[in-house]
Amino acid sequence: MNEIFEKFVKMEGDNFKPVFKYYKRKKPPPDLTFVLDPYSNNEKFKPIKSLCSLSNHTYLKDSEEWQISFLEHGIHIIHNPFSIQGIAYWTLRCLKDFSQSVNNLKNPHWWSRLEAEPQLVHKLRWATLGYHHDWDTKEYQTDQPNWQFPEDLSQLCQVLLGQIPNIPGSGTFQAEAAIVNFYPMDATLSGHKDFSEPNKSAPLVSISLGQSAIFLIGGPDKSQKPEAIILRSGDVLIMSHRARQSFHAVPKILPSSETEFTSDTSQNEYLKTHRININIRQVF
Numbered sequence: 189m190n191e192i193f194e195k196f197v198k199m200e201g202d203n204f205k206p207v208f209k210y211y212k213r214k215k216p217p218p219d220l221t222f223v224l225d226p227y228s229n230n231e232k233f234k235p236i237k238s239l240c241s242l243s244n245h246t247y248l249k250d251s252e253e254w255q256i257s258f259l260e261h262g263i264h265i266i267h268n269p270f271s272i273q274g275i276a277y278w279t280l281r282c283l284k285d286f287s288q289s290v291n292n293l294k295n296p297h298w299w300s301r302l303e304a305e306p307q308l309v310h311k312l313r314w315a316t317l318g319y320h321h322d323w324d325t326k327e328y329q330t331d332q333p334n335w336q337f338p339e340d341l342s343q344l345c346q347v348l349l350g351q352i353p354n355i356p357g358s359g360t361f362q363a364e365a366a367i368v369n370f371y372p373m374d375a376t377l378s379g380h381k382d383f384s385e386p387n388k389s390a391p392l393v394s395i396s397l398g399q400s401a402i403f404l405i406g407g408p409d410k411s412q413k414p415e416a417i418i419l420r421s422g423d424v425l426i427m428s429h430r431a432r433q434s435f436h437a438v439p440k441i442l443p444s445s446e447t448e449f450t451s452d453t454s455q456n457e458y459l460k461t462h463r464i465n466i467n468i469r470q471v472f
Contacts, residue, residue: 204379204410204435211402211416211439212376218440223402223416226257226265226423232415233257236264238351247274248347256352261405261415262429264352268422275422279397279455282464283309286338286368291315309458310372317341317366319471326384328365328471337363345393345468348424355428357390357470364471371463373399377438379410382469390470391428397421397466398459400442406435420444421459438465 211218224230236258242251248269255267270278288296292313295301302308318337319328342363349358365385369377382392396419403425406414414435419425421444427436441463 202410203413204404204406204437207414207416208379208404208437208439211404220402220418223418224259225418227255227267227420233259233265236352239353240351242347242351245347247271247277251351254351259405259415259417261434262427262431263405263417264355264426264428265417265419266348266351266424266426268420269348269424270422275397275459276455278395278466279459279464281338281340282315282368282370282397282466283312283455283458286317286341286366286466287312287315287370289315289317290320312370313375314370315368317368318363319365321365321367321384328384335364337366341366341466341468348393349391349426352426355391355426357387357428361390362470363393363468366466366468369465369467371399371401371438371441371465373441373443373461375438375441375463379404379406379414379435379437381408381433381435383433385469385471387470387472388433390432391426392432393468394425394427395466395468396423396425397464399444399461399463401438401463401465402440402442404435404437404439405431408433408435410435418442 224232226233236256238251238254238256242248249271254269257265284299288299293308293311298308319330319335320332321328345361345363349355349361398421400418400420403417403419404414406412
């Protein structure tokens with residue numbers, strides 16, 4: 189194993205933070221040799237066959253083209269099941285529609301000001317859908333009058349979960365809340381567990397759009413050294429079983445080699461320099 193990597197991960201008690209810091213660093217950049225790639229024939233990933241046939245979907249590829257991988261932590265990854273039109277659709281939904289709810293700009297009407305203030309789109313960092321998660325209290329605000337979850341995103345979760353066997357709670361999954369994160373190239377997401385939901389057995393669905401990312405998945409506490417996985421545009425990551433209550437993080441955004449962002453559209457221009465993550469969960 190790389191000696192520099194070993195130096196970073198040798199720490200008693202907390203074996204998560206050193207790995208996070210290693211992959212986060214800029215100079216020198218981290219060695220990506222030990223990052224697991226679901227697209228390669230890595231022995232840690234088990235191929236999974238989709239459960240049912242899906243064809244002629246507006247924004248998804250035919251299911252016979254899907255590749256699904258399982259990691260023993262309780263991680264399923266669907267390798268970009270979206271069509272090019274699907275990537276464009278969900279990107280525009282995130283930027284134009286989903287961000288009109290509660291967001292870090294504290295202005296639900298920011299999109300209408302974009303022509304006069306184009307820098308606003310680069311200041312966007314997060315938005316919440318459905319039940320709003322209070323960052324300070326770590327609780328969901330259940331007294332919201334307009335908490336309804338977007339129907340198309342809810343239906344997408346049902347389709348995605350319906351293709352994978354043996355995921356606890358997938359058959360009764362109800363999308364009730366989502367956090368949409370907008371990452372510039374230098375952004376990170378620190379190690380954490382998602383524990384605010386009263387229902388901790390339902391799976392968590394995470395959709396990546398745009399630039400690639402290193403995703404860390406550890407264990408129930410920080411004593412377990414995490415695995416590093418690369419996620420690309422369109423990849424769907426589903427956390428269930430023990431992964432649902434495991435520490436995870438995003439220490440680095442990586443330039444994507446995808447060619448799908450070459451067309452001249454506003455959403456593709458955004459995806460050339462950003463990553464969007466839609467993180468959907470059932471609360472109750």
